[in-house]
Amino acid sequence: MVSGSDFLHVEGLSLALGGSLILDDISFSIGKGRYLGIIGPNGAGKSSLLKCIGRLYKNFTGSVSLEGTPLSSMTEKALARRIAWVHQTGSDSLPFTVREFALMSRYPWQKAIGGETLEDREIIDRSLETAGVSDIADRQLNSLSGGERQKALIAAALAQSTDILFLDEPTSFLDYRHQVETLELIERVNKEQGMTILLVTHDINLALHGADEILAIKRGKMVWQGHSAELLEKDLLSEIFETRFESFRSEGQLVPYVAPRGLVR
Amino acid sequence: MKRMALTSLFIFSLATVVVAPFIGMQQISLSDFLGGGDENIMRIMWDLRVPRVILGWITGSTLALCGLIFQALFRNPLASPDMLGVSTGAAFGAVVYIRTGIVFSLFNAVSGLSLAAFVGALAATFAIYAAGNLRRGGMSEATLLLAGVAMSFLFGSLNMIIQFTGGYIDTFRMMRWSMGGIQAVGFAPVFATLPALAVIFAVAFITAPELNLFVCGEDIAASRGVSVVKLRRLLFFTVSIVIGINVATCGPIGFVGLLGPHICRKFVGTDHRKLAVASLLFGGAFLVLCDTAARMLWAPAEVPVGVLTSCIGSIFFLWLLVRAKRNF
Numbered sequence: 001m002v003s004g005s006d007f008l009h010v011e012g013l014s015l016a017l018g019g020s021l022i023l024d025d026i027s028f029s030i031g032k033g034r035y036l037g038i039i040g041p042n043g044a045g046k047s048s049l050l051k052c053i054g055r056l057y058k059n060f061t062g063s064v065s066l067e068g069t070p071l072s073s074m075t076e077k078a079l080a081r082r083i084a085w086v087h088q089t090g091s092d093s094l095p096f097t098v099r100e101f102a103l104m105s106r107y108p109w110q111k112a113i114g115g116e117t118l119e120d121r122e123i124i125d126r127s128l129e130t131a132g133v134s135d136i137a138d139r140q141l142n143s144l145s146g147g148e149r150q151k152a153l154i155a156a157a158l159a160q161s162t163d164i165l166f167l168d169e170p171t172s173f174l175d176y177r178h179q180v181e182t183l184e185l186i187e188r189v190n191k192e193q194g195m196t197i198l199l200v201t202h203d204i205n206l207a208l209h210g211a212d213e214i215l216a217i218k219r220g221k222m223v224w225q226g227h228s229a230e231l232l233e234k235d236l237l238s239e240i241f242e243t244r245f246e247s248f249r250s251e252g253q254l255v256p257y258v259a260p261r262g263l264v265r
Numbered sequence: 266m267k268r269m270a271l272t273s274l275f276i277f278s279l280a281t282v283v284v285a286p287f288i289g290m291q292q293i294s295l296s297d298f299l300g301g302g303d304e305n306i307m308r309i310m311w312d313l314r315v316p317r318v319i320l321g322w323i324t325g326s327t328l329a330l331c332g333l334i335f336q337a338l339f340r341n342p343l344a345s346p347d348m349l350g351v352s353t354g355a356a357f358g359a360v361v362y363i364r365t366g367i368v369f370s371l372f373n374a375v376s377g378l379s380l381a382a383f384v385g386a387l388a389a390t391f392a393i394y395a396a397g398n399l400r401r402g403g404m405s406e407a408t409l410l411l412a413g414v415a416m417s418f419l420f421g422s423l424n425m426i427i428q429f430t431g432g433y434i435d436t437f438r439m440m441r442w443s444m445g446g447i448q449a450v451g452f453a454p455v456f457a458t459l460p461a462l463a464v465i466f467a468v469a470f471i472t473a474p475e476l477n478l479f480v481c482g483e484d485i486a487a488s489r490g491v492s493v494v495k496l497r498r499l500l501f502f503t504v505s506i507v508i509g510i511n512v513a514t515c516g517p518i519g520f521v522g523l524l525g526p527h528i529c530r531k532f533v534g535t536d537h538r539k540l541a542v543a544s545l546l547f548g549g550a551f552l553v554l555c556d557t558a559a560r561m562l563w564a565p566a567e568v569p570v571g572v573l574t575s576c577i578g579s580i581f582f583l584w585l586l587v588r589a590k591r592n593f
Contacts, residue, residue: 056487080490087484094481095535104477108490112471160489 006068007032007196008053008164013062015045015052015220022048023060024220030213032163035190035197037207037228040217041241046200047088047168049217053198054083054166066164080108084157086150086167094141098133098152099124101141102159109161124159131155131185147178154185165189167199171206183210204237204245208255216240229255238264270532271542278546281553282322286314288557290564316449320514321556321570322549323458324447325521327511329529329548330465331504332522333540337476338500339410345523346508350389350416355512357420358385360427360439378442379457379513385420386509392416394501406483409501445516445571447556454514461507466545468503472496473538480535518571520578521548531585551578 008030015023023045030036040046051057053064055071064071071079094101102124103116128134131151141149150170157165171179187210189195201207207214208228216224218240237245242264247256287293297306335344346352362381369377393416397409428436475496478486487493529543555577559570
């Protein structure tokens with residue numbers, strides 16, 4: 001194991017849906033405060049893996065534990081106080097303002113009837129500021145551009161006050177500026193707030209340059225886990241994505257960028 | 266406008282309930298009422314008008330609240346109790362009761378017809394839930410919704426078969442029942458339906474934070490710590506039973522449950538705590554208005570209120586839709 005410590009531990013996780021095996025015996029660990037990028041081609045099972053770990057899917061076999069406690073023994077609310085999510089929401093209607101949505105993410109901390117406390121308010125203000133969406137706090141989520149919306153969703157996830165953040169393809173459909181902003185934001189919460197991050201993406205460069213570690217899966221099987229630099233050294237990328245890659249290293253950069261250069265024949 | 270919306274709705278709702286009993290074939294003035302002299306007038310007022318207006322208000326509120334919960338639960342603006350087979354199931358119970366010609370009542374208080382309708386609603390509820398649950402891999406909101414729609418068609422056609430085989434009088438009674446109507450002599454139906462309204466309002470008000478999250482999707486709700494499966498089951502059965510009780514008393518009344526919540530969203534936005542209060546106030550007032558119109562329009566004959574709610578409501582809704590800036 002790369003991390004050495006057993007903060008979040010996945011053991012023998014398999015998921016079958018409609019008779020076909022989506023995830024096949026996946027085991028790995030990630031240390032506290034680490035940033036793990038889960039990569040793989042379309043349909044490899046990346047999002048499913050994240051959903052099993054976060055117990056949005058419950059019909060898998062194997063186990064997931066957090067600091068030695070099986071997640072299956074935790075209540076939904078207790079789990080939501082540890083893990084926050086930024087889902088792929090695409091163009092789904094979210095008929096609330098940025099601030100309202102952030103308040104809704106305080107749900108696992110709120111009493112049955114109580115409404116917004118002063119503490120909620122402070123946490124929400126801070127989260128909106130961290131994500132840089134304070135100025136659009138009262139705008140409807142449905143009226144925002146893709147980039148603004150993604151930052152607002154991250155702000156809401158931060159307002160949930162967890163120590164772990166799951167992100168499912170957070171940069172798809174974003175233009176370059178918003179991709180960079182979103183990634184910088186994720187790195188910042190990882191470095192400054194010490195949040196443990198699991199991020200699913202099919203964008204290799206994103207994962208290589210943001211994450212501390214990479215977990216690669218292909219057709220439901222775990223292919224590799226390790227530091228991003230090693231992934232390139234071993235030339236595993238072309239095997240995983242069935243594509244030839246060319247890498248470019250700019251000055252002073254440890255990890256190169258890669259670009260696809262045709263199919264593997 | 267939104268700040269004042271709930272206050273305005275409250276005044277509007279209160280006003281309809283207070284004024285409606287004075288309107289009717291026998292015009293009753295305030296001085297008649299306060300004077301309290303004429304026994305007949307007081308009897309019309311307290312045995313007929315007041316119970317009927319209150320029953321109408323309870324029914325409208327109940328339907329709007331049930332629709333509100335179903336729309337959030339299924340994330341579908343078209344979800345409503347009338348669409349999900351519960352009402353059709355109740356109608357099936359009623360149709361079978363009329364067709365078999367058995368006559369009975371429970372403690373002389375609950376009519377056999379109401380009881381049969383309630384049993385029909387319950388049967389439909391369990392059938393829908395079972396069908397939605399039989400699928401391996403659990404029940405999604407979409408399967409439950411589709412199971413409900415399928416069940417609605419199934420019961421609908423069974424109803425037609427039974428009507429087709431029935432005699433003229435039976436068939437007329439069945440048809441008349443399925444149009445819905447607020448009829449009350451005395452307060453018994455009020456006492457039968459009020460607890461159901463209290464329950465459904467409390468449920469909508471208390472689970473408002475969960476309903477808000479449901480609207481954003483199952484994944485978002487689950488990742489914020491909502492026990493999605495448990496809560497969905499609880500809401501589905503509560504709404505179905507409450508609707509069953511109401512339909513058993515008043516027959517199926519369309520539109521209020523479907524479009525009432527949409528109209529409330531126009532006034533108070535998308536927060537379900539406000540929507541619960543708005544649906545209670547608006548649903549009740551709307552049905553009282555429609556029922557008053559139903560009593561008056563072709564007096565001395567009465568139009569079934571279910572026919573009017575759909576007619577008035579749809580036109581009102583289309584008008585709102587056309588002048589709306591924001592999409593629903």
